[in-house]
Amino acid sequence: MDFRRAETTDEILSLLSELGPDAAILAGGTDLMVQYLRGEVAPRVLLHIEGVSELRGVRLVDDVLEIGTATTHRDVGSDHQIRTHLPGLAEAARQVGGFQTQAVGTVGGNICNASPAADTVPPLLVADAEALLVSSRGSRVVPLGRFLLGRRRTGRRPDELLAAIRARPLPSGSGETYLKVGRRGGMEVAIVGLAARVGFSGETITDVRLAVCSMAPTPLRLPEAEQTLVGTRGEPEAVAAAAAAILEATEPIDDARATAAYRRRLVEPLVGEAMRICRRRARGEEVAWN
Amino acid sequence: MELSFTVNGTKVAVDVPVGTTLLQVLRDELGLTGAKEVCTEGECGACTVIVDGRPLDACIYAAHAAEGAAVTTVEGLADGDRLSSLQAAFVEAGSVQCGFCTPGFLVMATHILSTHEEVSEDRIRRDLVGNLCRCTGYAQIVDAVLAAGRRP
Ligand SMILES: Cc1cc2nc3c(=O)[nH]c(=O)nc-3n(C[C@H](O)[C@H](O)[C@H](O)COP(=O)(O)OP(=O)(O)OC[C@H]3O[C@@H](n4cnc5c(N)ncnc54)[C@H](O)[C@@H]3O)c2cc1C
Numbered sequence: 001m002d003f004r005r006a007e008t009t010d011e012i013l014s015l016l017s018e019l020g021p022d023a024a025i026l027a028g029g030t031d032l033m034v035q036y037l038r039g040e041v042a043p044r045v046l047l048h049i050e051g052v053s054e055l056r057g058v059r060l061v062d063d064v065l066e067i068g069t070a071t072t073h074r075d076v077g078s079d080h081q082i083r084t085h086l087p088g089l090a091e092a093a094r095q096v097g098g099f100q101t102q103a104v105g106t107v108g109g110n111i112c113n114a115s116p117a118a119d120t121v122p123p124l125l126v127a128d129a130e131a132l133l134v135s136s137r138g139s140r141v142v143p144l145g146r147f148l149l150g151r152r153r154t155g156r157r158p159d160e161l162l163a164a165i166r167a168r169p170l171p172s173g174s175g176e177t178y179l180k181v182g183r184r185g186g187m188e189v190a191i192v193g194l195a196a197r198v199g200f201s202g203e204t205i206t207d208v209r210l211a212v213c214s215m216a217p218t219p220l221r222l223p224e225a226e227q228t229l230v231g232t233r234g235e236p237e238a239v240a241a242a243a244a245a246i247l248e249a250t251e252p253i254d255d256a257r258a259t260a261a262y263r264r265r266l267v268e269p270l271v272g273e274a275m276r277i278c279r280r281r282a283r284g285e286e287v288a289w290n
Numbered sequence: 291m292e293l294s295f296t297v298n299g300t301k302v303a304v305d306v307p308v309g310t311t312l313l314q315v316l317r318d319e320l321g322l323t324g325a326k327e328v329c330t331e332g333e334c335g336a337c338t339v340i341v342d343g344r345p346l347d348a349c350i351y352a353a354h355a356a357e358g359a360a361v362t363t364v365e366g367l368a369d370g371d372r373l374s375s376l377q378a379a380f381v382e383a384g385s386v387q388c389g390f391c392t393p394g395f396l397v398m399a400t401h402i403l404s405t406h407e408e409v410s411e412d413r414i415r416r417d418l419v420g421n422l423c424r425c426t427g428y429a430q431i432v433d434a435v436l437a438a439g440r441r442p
Pocket residue numbers: 024025026027028029030031032033034069070095096097098101104105106107108109110111112113117118119120156160161162163187188189190331332333350
């Protein structure tokens with residue numbers, strides 16, 4: 001195995017066009033190195049991108065937040081613009097693994113690893129996130145939901161770098177949250193994760209976006225469930241209808257962390273809790289970070 | 291493939307295959323056996339070291355990613371025979387039983403103390419979530435970090 005360290009995006013792109021599928025992009029390595037040490041992957045070249053400063057940080061461009069994919073979870077969780085405009089993402093980033101995982105693990109790695117349980121994906125899906133993919137041939141923008149194809153499968157072509165994620169800021173009068181259930185308060189892969197972005201007019205819900213992880217091979221937006229809540233006040237019947245629509249659209253499995261039945265049971269209380277938190281946050285109340 | 295970096299202020303150079311972890315280099319090449327190898331999956335924090343200001347699990351960090359970096363291990367915390375105030379607090383509070391987790395806790399808690407003017411118990415418990423201890427029940431560890439945080 002060979003090791004190449006890139007200092008700029010251009011260097012990454014020329015190495016990717018030369019090496020194609022032989023190269024594995026190495027960001028924080030918290031997924032890739034574990035898979036390598038287990039013998040699950042055997043790349044010919046590790047292409048190290050942690051030192052590429054162009055890929056780190058957050059910018060507000062034309063009312064869209066652009067997040068460099070090599071930004072670490074710690075930096076996402078403490079970034080003022082993200083905490084203001086994408087609070088669900090900040091909340092999710094603070095719940096990825098432990099401090100050591102967040103100190104080097106990146107948003108780009110979380111997305112490209114394509115785990116069904118990727119915590120940063122649901123809050124990005126409710127913010128209409130798009131993936132900016134670049135190669136030496138050019139660039140393209142793909143909705144995040146279409147970029148994720150299945151467990152450990154994305155639409156990335158072998159010469160492409162996921163350079164940035166673009167997401168729509170939380171509109172005023174709306175509230176957002178990411179709720180994660182694990183067996184303990186930290187260092188847990190989600191049994192179920194739910195992101196919600198909810199707009200209100202008075203007491204009435206006018207706009208809802210919902211997305212889950214650990215309920216299907218990829219994290220998912222849930223348009224049918226969203227529709228059942230619009231025009232309601234988030235009363236128990238509306239929450240139950242939304243939960244039923246989520247269960248219709250997902251296929252939770254039994255695994256080492258939890259049974260499918262337990263995952264199904266969590267959905268309704270999580271939706272109810274998310275509606276309560278979003279309503280309070282939309283009013284400007286502080287609701288404690290998870 | 292050759293690799294050089296600084297560890298606890300001293301420049302070192304080694305030649306190891308790509309894919310070797312930073313923990314393997316520290317323990318097997320440099321004889322720095324303070325950082326422990328336990329889960330080798332990033333789950334327990336016993337291998338925590340600081341690389342360019344970031345505490346990370348050395349068991350899953352590619353050694354060659356640390357080229358040119360400044361690495362601090364538990365061996366770098368004391369000043370000769372003089373324990374750091376955190377190490378002394380661990381001794382006083384009885385925070386060490388079998389001791390296998392101790393180097394990781396010391397390095398992680400050193401980072402927490404050096405990046406906060408004041409630390410609450412809540413902060414300490416949250417930021418130590420990636421460090422596991424099978425013996426103490428954590429209370430004595432948290433007490434030691436709180437005590438060290440109160441010292442100038
Ligand atoms: C102990 C532990 C706990 C964890 N807990 C959680 C958790 O609670 N929630 C969670 O979601 N995840 C968790 N993870 C998984 C992991 O930490 C995250 O997915 C992290 O965000 C991965 O980022 P990274 O920079 O380390 O990725 P890497 O391991 O460097 O890369 C992951 C994959 O993405 C590719 N890649 C990386 N960056 C790019 C890019 N810019 N363009 C194209 N491809 C790229 C790599 O080639 C590789 O295939 C945990 C991992 C560990 C070890």
